[in-house]
Amino acid sequence: EAGVAQSPRYKIIEKRQSVAFWCNPISGHATLYWYQQILGQGPKLLIQFQNNGVVDDSQLPKDRFSAERLKGVDSTLKIQPAKLEDSAVYLCASSPGTKDYEQYFGPGTRLTVT
Amino acid sequence: GEDVEQSLFLSVREGDSSVINCTYTDSSSTYLYWYKQEPGAGLQLLTYIFSNMDMKQDQRLTVLLNKKDKHLSLRIADTQTGDSAIYFCAESNYGQNFVFGPGTRLSVLP
DSSP states (O other), rough: OOOOOEEOOOEEEEETOEEEEEEEOOOOEEEEEEEEEEEOOOOEEEEEEEEEEEEEOSOOOTTEEEEEEGGOOOEEESSSSSGGGOEEEEEEEEEEESSTTOOEEEOEEEEOOO | OOEEEOSEEEEEESSEEEEEEEEEEETTTOOEEEEOOOTTTTEEEEEEEEOOOEEEETEEEEEEETHHHEEEEEEEEEOGGGEEEEEEEEEEEEOOOHHHHOEEEEEEOO
């Protein structure tokens, strides 16, 4: 079974630029999560999708961050414009959405904003 | 908001047992998880426990839950150098409102 795929793995941009991250979840997983992990901290949930609907986006900075999940499969997370404090690893996870709600994480995208 | 706390560092000798502790504040948490993160990698689910259980054992891993004190622990028996990593405690309410702790960096000394 293929795992959660993310791209790119690394991205360096200047502040005020835009950036987008892509995630392909495990086939058949209904629930998809985006997390922000700042160096030395635990992951912080940004947004949770169930199929293509948003379940929770309470911690998403909506003035600059947006996310979508087309057709309930792949998802993109966008930052526009980026700030220095957005430097972090952005993790995508997926879950079957049933049973014990186990999450399977992708390798992450490391974003550096200069 | 809800909070999960962990001690930041733990150092043990190879072959000894490791115990990583976690406290949480959300009394409505239904599932509690332990994840492992190795350098440059995503998080790997190690084990989890449902809130109506006190203990769960899975090979070298033992999870203890004290729901009254909102305390969770992970015991790793016969710790090996390959167990060196950051361990995260997390909670959710039926797959929603996931909150992670800051992680405990486990160093295993030869």
